Amino acid sequence: MNQHYTLKQELPDLDEWLNLRRLVGWHVYERTSAQAGLSHSLFGVCAYAKDGTLVGMARVIGDGGTCYYIQDVIVHPDWQGLGIGKAVLGSVMEYILSHAQKGSVVALMSAIGRESFYEKFGFHRRPNHKLGCGMSWIWENE
Numbered sequence: 001m002n003q004h005y006t007l008k009q010e011l012p013d014l015d016e017w018l019n020l021r022r023l024v025g026w027h028v029y030e031r032t033s034a035q036a037g038l039s040h041s042l043f044g045v046c047a048y049a050k051d052g053t054l055v056g057m058a059r060v061i062g063d064g065g066t067c068y069y070i071q072d073v074i075v076h077p078d079w080q081g082l083g084i085g086k087a088v089l090g091s092v093m094e095y096i097l098s099h100a101q102k103g104s105v106v107a108l109m110s111a112i113g114r115e116s117f118y119e120k121f122g123f124h125r126r127p128n129h130k131l132g133c134g135m136s137w138i139w140e141n142e
Contacts, residue, residue, distance in 0.1 A: 004082050005055055007091060011044035016054040020074050037061075042068070042099075045091040047075075047084045056084035058092045068096050070108035085117065093121055109134065 022028050047056035056075040062068040075084045110118050126134045
């Protein structure tokens with residue numbers, strides 16, 4: 001246990017998660033889709049301040065066999081620089097190492113400028129000699 005925060009292997013409360021996303025400037029999902037997303041997570045880890053406030057989190061989504069995707073590695077702006085990101089991602093990696101099999105794909109999307117943080121955990125930038133650019137598509141129905 002850290003003197004500043006406590007880690008728990010659990011998913012966050014829906015409202016706390018949406019608020020944390022808002023605080024870091026990320027898209028805040030509509031509640032119904034957000035709840036569905038959280039409830040289909042394979043694993044979650046949360047960092048809480050002494051007063052119980054969610055100050056960091058990460059979760060894993062995927063098929064639980066061949067594909068694991070690290071999602072929502074978030075640290076409250078006022079709590080950055082205290083090792084929370086490293087702690088939550090470390091917990092996620094422990095989960096993946098205990099569940100994934102040889103050949104499983106473990107992926108994530110890094111925020112611009114944060115790539116070196118993930119490289120410390122063994123992730124590689126794309127494109128590289130084996131893999132092309134990562135790609136994404138966001139449905140924007142208006």
